[in-house]
Amino acid sequence: MARDGIAALALALLGGAAIHQAGKLPYGMVRNPGPGFVPWWVGVTLLGLSLLLGLQALRARRARGPGRAGAPARAEWRRVAALLAALVLYVVALEPLGYPLSTFLLVLLVLRPASRRALVPALGLAVLAAGGSYALFAVWLKVPLPPGPLLR
Amino acid sequence: MRTSRTLTLMLAALLAALAAASPAPAQEFPAKPVELVLPFGPGGSHDLTARAVASVAHQYLGQALLVVLRPGGGGAVGSQQVIRAKPDGYTLLFGGTGPNTIFALVQKAPIGPDQFVPVARVNHSPAVLAVRGDAPWKTFREMVEYAKKNPGKLNFANTGPWGAADFPMRLIARAAGIEYNNIPYDGGGPALLAVLGGHADATFGFAPQLIPQIAAGKMRALAVTGARRLSIMAGVPTVKEEGFDVTFTMWRAALAPKGTPPAVVEKLEAAFRKLAEDRSFKALIKQLGDDVDFQGSKEFAETWRQEWETAAQIVGAAKK
Amino acid sequence: MEILSLLAQGFAIALTPTNLAYGFVGALVGTAIGVLPGLGPPATIALLLPITYGMAPTSAVILLAGIFYGAMYGGSTTSILLNIPGEAASVVTCIDGYQMARQGRAGAALAVSAVGSFVAGTASVVGLMLLAPPLAAFALRFGAPEYTALLVLGLMMVGYLGGGSMTKGLMMAALGLLLGMVGLDPIMGSPRFTYGVFKLSEGFEFVLVAMGLFGIGEVLVNVERSTVPEVLKTRIRGLLASREEWRAAGLPLARGSLLGFFVGVLPGGGAIISSFVSYAIEKKLSRHPERFGQGAIEGVAGPEAANNAAATSSFIPLLTLGIPGNASIALIFAALLIHGIRPGPLLVSEQPAVFWGLIASMYIGNLVLLVLNLPLIRLWVKLLEVPYAILAPFVVVFVLVGAYSVNNSVFDVGTTIAFGAVGYALRKLDFEPAPLVLAMILGPQLEAALRRSLIYSRGDLLVFFERPISAALLAVAVLLLLSPLVRWAFERRAV
Numbered sequence: 001m002a003r004d005g006i007a008a009l010a011l012a013l014l015g016g017a018a019i020h021q022a023g024k025l026p027y028g029m030v031r032n033p034g035p036g037f038v039p040w041w042v043g044v045t046l047l048g049l050s051l052l053l054g055l056q057a058l059r060a061r062r063a064r065g066p067g068r069a070g071a072p073a074r075a076e077w078r079r080v081a082a083l084l085a086a087l088v089l090y091v092v093a094l095e096p097l098g099y100p101l102s103t104f105l106l107v108l109l110v111l112r113p114a115s116r117r118a119l120v121p122a123l124g125l126a127v128l129a130a131g132g133s134y135a136l137f138a139v140w141l142k143v144p145l146p147p148g149p150l151l152r
Numbered sequence: 153m154r155t156s157r158t159l160t161l162m163l164a165a166l167l168a169a170l171a172a173a174s175p176a177p178a179q180e181f182p183a184k185p186v187e188l189v190l191p192f193g194p195g196g197s198h199d200l201t202a203r204a205v206a207s208v209a210h211q212y213l214g215q216a217l218l219v220v221l222r223p224g225g226g227g228a229v230g231s232q233q234v235i236r237a238k239p240d241g242y243t244l245l246f247g248g249t250g251p252n253t254i255f256a257l258v259q260k261a262p263i264g265p266d267q268f269v270p271v272a273r274v275n276h277s278p279a280v281l282a283v284r285g286d287a288p289w290k291t292f293r294e295m296v297e298y299a300k301k302n303p304g305k306l307n308f309a310n311t312g313p314w315g316a317a318d319f320p321m322r323l324i325a326r327a328a329g330i331e332y333n334n335i336p337y338d339g340g341g342p343a344l345l346a347v348l349g350g351h352a353d354a355t356f357g358f359a360p361q362l363i364p365q366i367a368a369g370k371m372r373a374l375a376v377t378g379a380r381r382l383s384i385m386a387g388v389p390t391v392k393e394e395g396f397d398v399t400f401t402m403w404r405a406a407l408a409p410k411g412t413p414p415a416v417v418e419k420l421e422a423a424f425r426k427l428a429e430d431r432s433f434k435a436l437i438k439q440l441g442d443d444v445d446f447q448g449s450k451e452f453a454e455t456w457r458q459e460w461e462t463a464a465q466i467v468g469a470a471k472k
Numbered sequence: 473m474e475i476l477s478l479l480a481q482g483f484a485i486a487l488t489p490t491n492l493a494y495g496f497v498g499a500l501v502g503t504a505i506g507v508l509p510g511l512g513p514p515a516t517i518a519l520l521l522p523i524t525y526g527m528a529p530t531s532a533v534i535l536l537a538g539i540f541y542g543a544m545y546g547g548s549t550t551s552i553l554l555n556i557p558g559e560a561a562s563v564v565t566c567i568d569g570y571q572m573a574r575q576g577r578a579g580a581a582l583a584v585s586a587v588g589s590f591v592a593g594t595a596s597v598v599g600l601m602l603l604a605p606p607l608a609a610f611a612l613r614f615g616a617p618e619y620t621a622l623l624v625l626g627l628m629m630v631g632y633l634g635g636g637s638m639t640k641g642l643m644m645a646a647l648g649l650l651l652g653m654v655g656l657d658p659i660m661g662s663p664r665f666t667y668g669v670f671k672l673s674e675g676f677e678f679v680l681v682a683m684g685l686f687g688i689g690e691v692l693v694n695v696e697r698s699t700v701p702e703v704l705k706t707r708i709r710g711l712l713a714s715r716e717e718w719r720a721a722g723l724p725l726a727r728g729s730l731l732g733f734f735v736g737v738l739p740g741g742g743a744i745i746s747s748f749v750s751y752a753i754e755k756k757l758s759r760h761p762e763r764f765g766q767g768a769i770e771g772v773a774g775p776e777a778a779n780n781a782a783a784t785s786s787f788i789p790l791l792t793l794g795i796p797g798n799a800s801i802a803l804i805f806a807a808l809l810i811h812g813i814r815p816g817p818l819l820v821s822e823q824p825a826v827f828w829g830l831i832a833s834m835y836i837g838n839l840v841l842l843v844l845n846l847p848l849i850r851l852w853v854k855l856l857e858v859p860y861a862i863l864a865p866f867v868v869v870f871v872l873v874g875a876y877s878v879n880n881s882v883f884d885v886g887t888t889i890a891f892g893a894v895g896y897a898l899r900k901l902d903f904e905p906a907p908l909v910l911a912m913i914l915g916p917q918l919e920a921a922l923r924r925s926l927i928y929s930r931g932d933l934l935v936f937f938e939r940p941i942s943a944a945l946l947a948v949a950v951l952l953l954l955s956p957l958v959r960w961a962f963e964r965r966a967v
Contacts, residue, residue: 007901011643018650025664031931035657035664038919039650046646053639076696083695084893087688089884090872103869110695110865125862129869141511142184143877185519193802203806207525216522219806221514221799224916228661229674259661307928313660334480335616336659338920341795345739348793351615351928364794364816387876439812 004057005083012050018043083110098148099138157306181241181416185216188406190246191230192312193223193339197277197358197440201404202246203365204436205274205427212423212430219246223338226312227251231263239409241416244271249402250316253460258314265456268407269417272424273404273447273455275437276403278378279320279356280388284347285369287354289464292375292394295354296348299330306332309352314467317343317356319378320400323466327396347371358402359384359441377401403459405452475601482828486836494527494535495833499840503848506558507550509683509874513543513559514799521803529811530829536807537787538837539831540800541593544743544783545841548585548776553852555578555865556687559781560678562745563909564751566686567634568764568771575767579853580713584721584769584846585776592729592777593838596784599733601831604820607785608792611737616924617935619740621942623918625949626745627911629752634765634904635823638956641907644898648908651676652915659923669879671883678913680875684888685905688873689895691864712849713769721773724754728777736782739789739797743782749911750778758902765904784834790815791827809910 022043028034086109093102107126138145155406186209190202202219209217222230231251237243245252245268256264282290289295299306310318313336325332335352337343340361346352348370359382365371366385373388377400381390391398406424427433428446437444447455478751485491495768515866516534524532547559552569565585572581599607614622627649631641654665655675666672713721736744750788755764764771789797794816796802808815813823820827855863875888898905937943 003901007640007903011647014647014650021665025499030926030933032927033923035660035662038922039653039664042646042649042653046643047649049639049643053637053643056639057635062628079835080692080696080896081486083692084889087868087889087892088886091882091889094876094882094885103872107865107869110868111861125865126699130868133869135556137877141877143873144184144712145876146882199802199806200809204810206521206806208812210522212795216519218518220518221802224656224658224661226661229656232656235675238879255661261661304930333927333930335924337924338658340740345612345789345793345795346615348614364814364818368817370817434811436812439814 001062002057004053004060008054008057010052012047012054015043015045015047015050018046086110095146096148099145100130100134101148103133167207181419182213182215182452184242185218186213186241186420187218187220187243188246189220189230189243190232191222191224191227191251193221193341197340197360197406198246198248199339200360200440201274201437204433205246205406207436208427208430208433209423211306213420213428214224226255226336227367228255228257228259228261228263231256231261234407235263235407235409236268239411239413241408241412241420243409244420244436245407246404247407248404249276249459250312250319251312251411252407253456253463254316254319254467255312255314257460257464265453265460267410269410270449270452270456271406271408271417271420272428272449273403273405273445273452274428275442275445276397276401276439277358277442278376278382278390278401279316279401280359280362280382280385281354281375281377281391282347282357282362282366282371282373283354284350285372287372289374292373292391295374295379296324296328296330296394296396299332300328303331304333306354308328308332309333309335309337309346309355311337311340311343311355311357316358316402320356320398323398323400324391324396327398331362344371360382363441382441403452403456405456406449417449476825479601479832481824482830482832483835485829486534486832491531491534491829491833492836494531495538495837496840498535498538499542499545499837502544503841503844505539505547506546506548509550509556509558509679509687509871511874511877512679514803516543517800517803521807522659524807525810529808529813530826532807532811533804533826533830534833534837536804537834538840540804541780541783541834541837542841544593545586545589545845548589548772549582549852550850552581552585552772554637554687554870555690556867556871556890557682557909557953559838560682560741560910560913561747561782562776563682563744563906564633564775565684565772567751567904567906568766568768570690571765571767572769572772573856577713577717577767578856579602579849580717580769581772582849582852583712583846584717584725584773586726586842586849588721588725588773589780590838590842591725592732592781593784593841594835595729596733596736596781597831597834597838599781600788600834601786604788604792607737607788610734611739611789612793613941614738615939616928617622617922617939617942618945619738620918620925621920621936621945621949622738622745623914623921625945626749626914627918628949628952629749630907630910631700632752632755633748633906633907633910636765636902636904640903642709644869644903644905644907645911648911649915649918651681651908652912653919658916665761671881675916676887676912677878677884678909679878680884680888681891681912682909683871683875684891685895685898685909688889688892689899689905691867692892692896693899694860694864717769720769724750724770724774725777727753728774731780732781733785735778736785737788737797739786739795740784740917742797743779744910744913746778746782747775747856748906750774750801752755787830791819791830793817794819819888 016131025036026034027036046048090102090106104126107129109135137143192198206217206219222233234243234245239389252263308321340357343355347355374383375391375394376389379399428444434444505511517539547562548565550556550558551562551565555566555570557563569581581765603734614619630645631638654672657664663673731750732746736742751771754770755761786797788799789795790805798806872885875885895905
């Protein structure tokens with residue numbers, strides 16, 4: 001399982017980083033452990049478990065021969081990356097554009113793959129999602145969502 | 153067409169929502185509930201006092217006062233949160249001697265008088281040394297004798313490092329020349345549970361929290377740290393009477409982050425001033441075993457500064 | 473029987489039209505906030521506290537308690553329907569509940585969880601009525617070493633969650649522990665892993681992490697899956713659960729109730745711990761453990777029963793010792809206090825009206841919740857008939873607004889999205905996110921308990937083995953750790 005190998009490597013690195021960072025904190029002593037005590041041991045545990053998973057992955061590979069990695073195809077990747085990018089843009093836009101407008105745009109973007117043939121319903125849904133959630137949370141539940149230039 | 157009708161309905165609903173959401177005019181402070189951040193876990197005396205404040209505050213503030221629990225780090229977590237909040241008067245700290253003088257000095261944490269504008273002090277109370285009801289010590293002196301004969305054997309539950317239980321115990325240990333095992337707990341509730349369960353021998357608590365336990369015979373008060381005895385437990389001597397020169401009282405005050413507009417602080421102070429005069433509030437605090445001892449913003453700022461200077465010397469000495 | 477006459481008095485108090493109405497409103501509000509993301513029971517109770525100032529004390533407690541256990545019912549709804557855990561105690565429900573929904577058995581999962589909550593809640597009230605004082609004494613025996621042992625055992629059991637390998641589950645738990653350490657150290661208050669970013673010094677908020685890992689992560693996985701998004705199979709095979717499903721759920725319900733009742737008494741994370749320990753037990757006992765993580769009804773029934781039983785028994789420390797065990801109960805404590813009632817060891821004898829009125833209202837409240845929730849199932853299931861492509865943006869908006877409303881912060885929205893990306897990656901690599909979230913919540917408690925124990929014992933590690941409760945708990949943990957090794961050795965010999 002190549003995927004397990006990747007995961008083991010990534011988490012082993014993370015465990016190592018945790019050990020390194022925890023090493024900079026006061027370890028204290030067993031009699032009175034400091035802030036670095038538990039993080040250090042958890043880092044060691046994570047590193048150990050990652051190595052164990054790596055070994056298991058290696059054994060499985062030797063038993064079965066190199067298998068096909070379960071990485072998504074390129075088109076799939078693109079869709080996920082596009083949605084993530086849209087979400088990141090959303091966080092950036094939330095304050096300047098305001099909640100209703102940026103939410104409207106986000107919903108439109110998320111709906112796009114399904115709405116190529118039906119733009120009008122997609123627009124309607126986006127308006128409904130942005131307006132409805134704004135009404136529910138900002139107006140009724142009094143969550144101070146950024147209103148943006150539209151409502152200011 | 154069905155779709156277009158649905159769409160029209162949707163748009164109508166949206167327009168209605170937008171109309172309802174028309175921007176509110178600039179309102180006078182307070183236009184929304186004010187948060188009072190409590191930097192401790194539930195059930196301690198600080199919590200109880202804050203609840204009493206919140207129970208009447210809406211009458212004088214014109215808005216609800218919401219108590220928000222942010223425990224951790226001996227009160228540093230909640231204090232830091234308030235400092236970083238927008239200084240608009242909507243986020244206040246229910247601070248105290250523990251986190252905002254002693255802890256701030258010891259850890260050099262920026263949560264002291266330089267970071268806050270006081271709104272009002274509500275009260276200040278002495279700490280009460282309490283042991284389990286079936287503990288072998290009947291008096292404070294007996295407990296000290298035990299600790300002297302068995303260095304490091306007495307398990308003391310504090311309510312956070314350098315907090316309002318830890319500090320007076322350090323002072324006493326220094327004055328009496330004893331060694332004890334100092335175990336940190338997250339607030340008065342958990343420390344009390346530890347003593348009740350036999351996982352620690354003694355703790356410092358405040359009257360509100362201890363009175364029902366004492367009444368039920370579960371706990372026994374041995375000494376108070378004030379200059380005078382507490383009226384509600386008149387039989388319990390002061391530490392000074394027991395022969396150790398230690399006094400300590402802990403204040404509780406609403407603090408605003410530095411940079412809060414003076415007009416807003418004034419409004420809040422006025423609300424707290426009226427609140428402190430409220431009959432039912434006074435009765436509530438009395439029932440908790442405390443007395444209301446109000447100080448306004450300027451007055452308390454001075455008191456706090458003085459305490460800060462004194463404590464700085466003590467901490468400096470204790471750390472050596 | 474004295475208890476029966478006291479209970480009759482309690483019912484007389486709880487059944488007055490006013491109190492009945494308060495109980496109903498509490499249950500309704502609780503269900504609603506359980507369904508809405510972000511807003512948890514403590515925040516809601518805090519908001520409503522001022523309203524109770526003018527009420528009779530018993531009415532106030534009935535209303536607030538209703539919100540608290542109502543939220544436990546509602547919390548499982550979004551977990552099952554959308555894979556979004558509303559409360560920490562319903563993280564475990566996501567694992568098999570959501571899989572059931574994907575297979576068109578959302579109705580069954582919701583029905584079992586509602587009925588299970590009712591049975592467990594009611595059984596737990598009976599227990600609360602009869603066993604409160606001895607249980608409080610039991611809870612007091614838990615000092616720092618016992619908590620340490622319990623949490624260590626709990627974290628090992630977290631490894632059993634989902635269908636993946638134990639190694640991977642434990643890795644997620646370790647990762648969760650590390651994430652839980654971001655912020656201020658629980659004993660000394662010094663900052664760790666914050667790198668000067670102030671927002672990090674508050675630590676990661678559970679709701680944000682859970683909504684990101686589960687809610688957003690799930691949407692990302694589904695977006696990847698196909699261009700013409702698959703419609704969730706929602707044709708309901710019988711709206712409620714079938715007879716076989718009820719039969720399969722029966723014993724897990726009973727075990728979960730019992731477990732939740734006892735673990736819930738412990739102040740702190742009782743409800744959370746009981747939910748995943750129940751899951752681990754059901755998986756261990758099952759003849760088909762491989763079905764867990766694929767939509768096993770036992771994996772919904774046990775944990776749901778456990779967290780509801782625990783919610784009820786978490787009242788015990790307040791009612792018998794006068795010390796609240798969690799933030800919601802602390803607010804109920806405050807409400808009592810404001811009415812001049814000082815909860816303490818003498819509450820039951822000095823204020824029988826409050827105690828027995830509350831007990832009776834809990835019986836009624838559980839019934840109300842069942843009556844309220846069963847018809848709602850039809851509505852919830854209808855929601856799933858919406859094609860996923862159209863549902864997805866609503867789920868995203870729902871989660872993001874929820875994330876914002878926790879602290880009114882845009883940074884938190886970003887945190888949630890970041891954890892969404894992590895959740896996607898974890899799913900791609902066949903990791904179950906539940907252990908991560910649970911370990912993150914329990915980590916600071918474990919660390920505080922461990923360090924406290926070592927200070928208490930002056931560095932003597934034997935303290936964990938000398939005390940009977942902690943020794944027993946640790947022995948179980950060691951057995952669990954060794955069991956795969958032993959099985960492996962046996963299988964090797966057999967080959």
